[in-house]
Amino acid sequence: MSKLKVAIGPVLFLWQKSVMDSFYEQVAHSSADIVYLGESVCGKRRLSRQEDYLRWASQLSEQGKQVVCSTLALLESPAQVSALKKVCRDTSLLFEANDLAAVQVLSELNQPFVIGPAINVYNGYTLMKLAKMGAKRWVMPVELSQTWLMALKAEYASLCDLPMEYEVFSYGYLPLAYSARCFTARHHDLAKDACDLICQSHPQGLKTQSQDGKALFVLNGIQTMSGQIYNLCEEAAQLADIADIARISAHQSEDMDWIESFSGHRNTPRPANHINGYWHDLAGMASDALKL
């Protein structure tokens, strides 16, 4: 068993810059090994600018963290593509591609990259193709399971000897879907074009429940997330056996407390309202104890 590294995923919510400042201050002094930085959800969000991200990147690097720059998952306009091309020119940074556009841009620049969880890699052939184009690490789509990961790794190993790191989304609200529509603006009866960045008033998203009170989703701008927190804390030892990195996707600074349970491979009891269905080949909203 090798040591399981812990990554802090990109902040998926729109937080004020002062909140981001203190969050990354705390991350810098945590035992996380890797930190993903950057806006991956909505191209309109601009409370933190490129220079802010670069500043946090250098603070985190100074503390020995590997910094990865996350890119947008849904690029819809030429301006967004131009911005992507511009940022990817910085050869001192490692990027996480969350759309094939980023794979295209980074491979043209001969830059290595991480395949983010919003890219459709479901088999070893696809991973091999992307490895040949420069992928060094793969973050598995959140809907896949432990058995899928093991089968995919075996298939990849039979096809290709390029090194690959395996990262698993292990804690946080799961990013489940991306839309043209901003559901947060819709909730406030605002047009997306005049949204006033209303999602900043929901720093942990908008909770959505069924009419009989079951937590279903968290609305986060154009992104729909799981209604409950996905948490593989009871599977940390298994994870360490088959993956290299566990990703924590924080919605509050207290989530940093989970780092130790993953890095220490300590199977920690899972809070009753946290879920782990996907890992066990169940519906994502299920948990293995309940078998919904």
Added chain:
Amino acid sequence: MELLCPAGNLPSLRKAIEHGADAVYIGLNNDTNARHFKGLNFNEAQLREAAAFCHQNNRKLHVAINTFAHPKQFPRWKRAMDQAIDNGVDALIVADIAALDYLATHHPEQEVHLSVQASVTNSSAIDFYQQQFNVKRVVLPRVLSIQQVRQLARKTTVELELFAFGSLCIMAEGRCYLSSYMTGESPNTAGVCSPAKFVRWEQKDKILDARLNGVLIDSFGPDEQAGYPTLCKGRFDVADQRYHALEEPTSLNTLALIPELLNLNIASVKIEGRQRSPAYVAQVTKVWRQAIDSAKRECDQFEVQPHWNTTLAALSEGQQTTLGAYHRKWK
């Protein structure tokens, strides 16, 4: 501009062609296609018959092999592609990079269209699929506005295909796991969304509840029309409001955009609905054939005929239609 119509079986395919489809798209009856519904789709003998019927009528047949191969099961996807090619289909609609790579390497002459499940929304992603796999056409997800489609059409040399009518998927297709979140089965992994085997209807007094894997998607009063519990079209509680938090049950209808789509040189307009009846396919195809022909004759004078909209609205989810994301205000 091609009119591309859906068929879940041979009777629908014949209706589509009789009523003016230029091409028909189908899937095989297994999980290699993203509309893997019980009792629907084509076995090999039916595929052969479909290709023969299309070609006798000088129309084209497209086959969707557009789910993502599971690890160690690629031979099943390969067999599906080989079967379609052996039967002389005109185009394969593919999403998985593994499948695209196989076609580019082993069948470089085969016309390949990039499925909407590949979720391509920008010029760099198009470049990726064009350069790596020589795809001839890209089917765009229903998330772009008409302005964004216009910008893409100007920039790319690839053919563009757009969804024109039918159920409205509001997420970037191929990147939506809501169905597996609730049921364990998604379009990417199982070729299904909100699968019927998880649907349960419960009548209590005058209230009809629609559940998906036990989750209450909507609750209908006696005066309301109950719709299929597609999970993104339910009524949920957000803060203190109860409403269709993601989308109303409504259908996409882009008849009004036909002149613009002709001007943009869009290669194909696609009608959604492989799961619908032959009668549905016949009626929708007929309206769209008339509308496209009318716009081609007099693009500047084109007007949507009221009876076209009446026919289409009657066939739509909740009898409502929308321009969807093509119209910026929808977002």
